[in-house]
Amino acid sequence: MFENASGVREHYKPLFDLLMSLPAEEVRRRKHSADVSFLHQGITFTVYGRSEGTEKIFPYDLLPRIVTSAEWARIEQGLAQRITALNLFLKDIYNDGKILADGVVPREVVYSCKQFRRQMRGLQVPRDVYVTVVGSDLIRLPNGEFVVLEDNLRVPSGVSYMLTNRRVMKRIFPHLFRRYSVRPIENYTQVLLSTLRSLAPGNRGEPTIVLLTPGVYNSAYFEHAFLARQMGIELVEGRDLLTHDNKVYMRTTTGLRRVDVIYRRVDDEYLDPLAFRPDSALGVAGLFNAYRAGNVTLANAVGTGVADDKALYAYVPKIIKYYLDADPILNNVETYLLTEEKQRQHVLDNLDKLVVKAVGESGGYGMLIGPASTAEERAEFRARILADPRNYIAQPTLGLSRAPCLTEEGLQPRHVDLRPYILYGEKITIVPGGLTRVALRKGSLVVNSSQGGGSKDTWVLNS
Numbered sequence: 001m002f003e004n005a006s007g008v009r010e011h012y013k014p015l016f017d018l019l020m021s022l023p024a025e026e027v028r029r030r031k032h033s034a035d036v037s038f039l040h041q042g043i044t045f046t047v048y049g050r051s052e053g054t055e056k057i058f059p060y061d062l063l064p065r066i067v068t069s070a071e072w073a074r075i076e077q078g079l080a081q082r083i084t085a086l087n088l089f090l091k092d093i094y095n096d097g098k099i100l101a102d103g104v105v106p107r108e109v110v111y112s113c114k115q116f117r118r119q120m121r122g123l124q125v126p127r128d129v130y131v132t133v134v135g136s137d138l139i140r141l142p143n144g145e146f147v148v149l150e151d152n153l154r155v156p157s158g159v160s161y162m163l164t165n166r167r168v169m170k171r172i173f174p175h176l177f178r179r180y181s182v183r184p185i186e187n188y189t190q191v192l193l194s195t196l197r198s199l200a201p202g203n204r205g206e207p208t209i210v211l212l213t214p215g216v217y218n219s220a221y222f223e224h225a226f227l228a229r230q231m232g233i234e235l236v237e238g239r240d241l242l243t244h245d246n247k248v249y250m251r252t253t254t255g256l257r258r259v260d261v262i263y264r265r266v267d268d269e270y271l272d273p274l275a276f277r278p279d280s281a282l283g284v285a286g287l288f289n290a291y292r293a294g295n296v297t298l299a300n301a302v303g304t305g306v307a308d309d310k311a312l313y314a315y316v317p318k319i320i321k322y323y324l325d326a327d328p329i330l331n332n333v334e335t336y337l338l339t340e341e342k343q344r345q346h347v348l349d350n351l352d353k354l355v356v357k358a359v360g361e362s363g364g365y366g367m368l369i370g371p372a373s374t375a376e377e378r379a380e381f382r383a384r385i386l387a388d389p390r391n392y393i394a395q396p397t398l399g400l401s402r403a404p405c406l407t408e409e410g411l412q413p414r415h416v417d418l419r420p421y422i423l424y425g426e427k428i429t430i431v432p433g434g435l436t437r438v439a440l441r442k443g444s445l446v447v448n449s450s451q452g453g454g455s456k457d458t459w460v461l462n463s
Contacts, residue, residue, distance in 0.1 A: 001404050011066050014179050030172050031062050037168050059454030061405045065436040072460045075146055078330030080428045083134050086307045088323040090130040094120045104322045105315045112390055114360055115305025123292055125301050126199045132299035134422040140401035147331045153308040155265050158435040159421050160223035165457040181462040183432035189230035195425035199297045200260045207260035210234045214266050214282045224265050243286030246293040261297045268302050310359040310393045334396055338389040347394040351378045354394045371397055415439040417447050432460035
């Protein structure tokens, strides 16, 4: 919000002026009204591994984050470039493997990834689109540059919070919202539906699209139900589907109905007990054979997780250069690969200064934040790294940008990141905005909701 100690940024002035004009009691009343709205809508998430209970109302900050049109234009171009290159990479490694043969990305990085699915070798997917929905995490550095912290290509979540944040914001601050020229995001679910429809197998007329969820105990179940309802499609679990003659059918009260596209929010390994984990009760027996036969589309495609492995992330600039012959528009954060001896030793010598992440984890799990760690935690991570260096990467501890938040102590700065959502079908569509995640605990750099983080609305201005 502030350019320096005394100056308010131009595009934040109307918000700042409003905050200065409102009595404290009025601000508290609006905050309470927003909290009640979230409560009544059942906007919750699940925290695993906590003894005090798992289901929580999703924390929300009342003040929007404001992004100028110029900032957004660069973000949009950079994300489109990135997803195009990663999609070409996925097609290549599951078919010709040219990038591996040319030594741009080491074979061992791809083949040792737990998310690489050998069953996908040679399988053709509609329009050659492997990644339909992506949520890339961006951070803003002190010099104002946005960089990519990580890509989420498997089952990225949080878009329902982006949409509900906007609804609540428009109701709580209607005059302020009208005063700003904010680009709309409300069409996200219809764009998602059109994108899924564009990937349906050929000659199926009006395709049947469903959203496959692991069920009510999944941490993102609220989002699954929300998206299905908004798109007007069926929300199904594995037990609602069956396969016959390499086709997928949905059980309905009027009989079986052929399914053409599955927006799956179930991880690869649980999709089909015949092809992956035999003990999975979440998937559908025979689904992968139907997929391989081209009778049903899965979005995202099976095996996309190899491209969001945190070790592979370090090679994304080279991947962009290889396929698009261009430099990255959005840069990466410097990343140490712990399979490299010199880099590993540097990390082990500086654990108190770096952030260490497990390559296959998400949600803030499997992470060491060096400056905030204890000697015991560093010793534990040292042992983990030495036992399995492929499973970890390290990055500098970055000073994430901060945004003003309404806390119990009043207006306080908190660290934030930004997760825009990219849709890829006939074309690439990026809804202007995304989920701004907030590290609500004072001094914390962890924005994940599972680790005490929250969110705020993101306003992208027209001009």
